[in-house]
Amino acid sequence: MSSPLSSRKDLLIDGAAVLSRWVLGGLFVWMGLQKALHPEPFIILVRQYELVTNFYLLNVISAVLPWFEVFCGLLVLAGIAVRGCTLVMLALLIPFTLLILKHALALASAGSLALCAVKFDCGCGNGEVYVCHKLAENSLLILLAAGLLCVHRRRWCARFSLW
Amino acid sequence: MKKVLLEALGVALVGTLVAFLANGLSPRGLVLDHDYFPSAGAARTSHPASGTHTNSPTEMLAASLKSVGLELIDSNQVLRLYHDPRRDQDLLLFVDAREEDPYAAGHIPGAFEFNHFHAEKYVATVIPACQVAQQIVVYCNGGNCDESRFAALALRDYLSGVSKTNLLIYGGGMTEWATNRLPVEIGERHSGRLLDYDAVATPGR
Numbered sequence: 001m002s003s004p005l006s007s008r009k010d011l012l013i014d015g016a017a018v019l020s021r022w023v024l025g026g027l028f029v030w031m032g033l034q035k036a037l038h039p040e041p042f043i044i045l046v047r048q049y050e051l052v053t054n055f056y057l058l059n060v061i062s063a064v065l066p067w068f069e070v071f072c073g074l075l076v077l078a079g080i081a082v083r084g085c086t087l088v089m090l091a092l093l094i095p096f097t098l099l100i101l102k103h104a105l106a107l108a109s110a111g112s113l114a115l116c117a118v119k120f121d122c123g124c125g126n127g128e129v130y131v132c133h134k135l136a137e138n139s140l141l142i143l144l145a146a147g148l149l150c151v152h153r154r155r156w157c158a159r160f161s162l163w
Numbered sequence: 164m165k166k167v168l169l170e171a172l173g174v175a176l177v178g179t180l181v182a183f184l185a186n187g188l189s190p191r192g193l194v195l196d197h198d199y200f201p202s203a204g205a206a207r208t209s210h211p212a213s214g215t216h217t218n219s220p221t222e223m224l225a226a227s228l229k230s231v232g233l234e235l236i237d238s239n240q241v242l243r244l245y246h247d248p249r250r251d252q253d254l255l256l257f258v259d260a261r262e263e264d265p266y267a268a269g270h271i272p273g274a275f276e277f278n279h280f281h282a283e284k285y286v287a288t289v290i291p292a293c294q295v296a297q298q299i300v301v302y303c304n305g306g307n308c309d310e311s312r313f314a315a316l317a318l319r320d321y322l323s324g325v326s327k328t329n330l331l332i333y334g335g336g337m338t339e340w341a342t343n344r345l346p347v348e349i350g351e352r353h354s355g356r357l358l359d360y361d362a363v364a365t366p367g368r
Contacts, residue, residue: 036185039193040262040280044309047200055198063193067182075174084170088178091171149167162170 017153020144021076027141028073028089035066042066045121049099076148079157086145093145097138104131199280200309201316224334233315234331236300238343241333244300245271245345256296258289260303260314261337269358271302271340272348279310279317290321298329305336 035042043062052058069092075085104118111118116132154160186192193199225235236244249255250273257274259266266276275289293299299318303310315330333340341347347358 036189037191038262039186039191040278043193043199043280055200056196059193059195059197059199063186063195064179064182067185068178070185071178071181072174081170081174083167084172084174087167087171088174161166162173163166 013151014153014155017148017151018156020148021079021082021157024086024089024141024144024148025073025075025077028069029077030073032066032069032071032073036070039063039066041121049103051099079154080159081162082157082160083149083152084162086148089145090142090149093138093142097135097142100131100134100138104135193280200313201320221334228312228332231312231316232319233312235334236331238335238339240331241300241302241335241340242345244298244331249297253292253295254297256292256299258293258299258301258314258318259337260301260310265304265337267350269341269347269349270337270352272346272357273353274302274348275352277301277314277318279314282317282321286321290318293318293322296329298331300331300333302333302336302340305334305338305340308336311336 039062043058046062047058052061072085072089072092075081076089100122103122104115104120107113107118107120108115116130118131119128120131121128122131122134152160186195221235221237228235244250244255245257247255250257257271258277259270259274260277260279261270262278263276266274270276275285275292277285277289299315301311301315301318303314311332315332319330341358344360348354349356349358
């Protein structure tokens with residue numbers, strides 16, 4: 001029989017997990033929609049990163065990625081395939097954060113600026129931002145996603161695991 | 164862990180399919196097999212020979228536009244063209260290569276809107292006007308903005324027999340135009356509403 005203290009602890013962890021899902025899922029939906037509904041600025045930004053030279057690949061990345069973010073965000077909000085989704089989100093967040101850092105370091109070096117003085121549109125869906133704010137935001141999202149991946153909390157999940 | 168990986172793979176596969184479908188159904192979706200940045204590779208790969216002097220950004224921009232058959236004009240030239248009587252007869256056109264919202268917020272008076280990402284929207288209006296024009300000045304925000312280049316290239320694709328001297332790129336763009344407090348039209352083309360710089364500078368007075 002669980003003690004009141006462990007029940008309270010469970011409730012707090014459950015609450016934190018639900019809040020993390022809503023924050024992570026909500027942000028992914030919001031940022032994905034900003035890009036999906038305005039794909040032209042996004043494709044220009046993706047091109048600036050010079051990840052691909054083939055225009056077809058550029059178009060596919062720019063067209064698919066925003067809607068993919070919305071899809072993952074909706075799944076996490078609803079609590080469906082939570083761990084699989086958060087693993088996919090980590091696979092998106094970590095390389096993208098490193099790419100932003102690399103681009104920011106290049107801009108800082110070119111302009112002889114401090115890293116935190118660099119401001120640019122990273123293609124995240126919220127316009128020009130100071131890079132340090134963006135890195136802090138992404139780090140928080142990575143922590144939330146990693147936490148959800150490790151913590152098996154099914155409260156208010158439509159279908160926590162697909163099997 | 165294996166189940167989580169399989170779940171992630173499933174999410175990725177289904178998510179990708181849904182994303183392709185959503186892009187296809189969205190009225191603002193990208194056309195996957197359309198090159199939105201034609202000749203960008205040729206323009207970007209030109210490098211100055213070793214031992215030559217460092218070119219200014221304007222010179223580099225002029226050279227890069229020249230490599231794709233476009234001519235760069237400066238603020239003095241664009242102002243002369245703006246006051247050219249041919250503009251009133253639509254024999255000299257200004258074309259704004261930016262998106263709908265920045266265009267509506269303010270554009271060079273009489274300029275056509277032409278977003279090269281959705282060029283098909285302008286086939287009925289802009290293209291016929293450009294076909295009879297003697298000169299076309301294309302601009303965007305200026306600075307690092309490439310949209311005027313790609314809009315001009317898209318226009319050239321639609322217009323047959325357009326020579327280099329007909330299509331001009333105003334490098335300074337809307338940013339320079341507004342900084343010089345030149346006339347700015349708000350809303351749609353020929354709306355008659357001009358931006359009041361003083362009202363913008365001192366709101367509430």
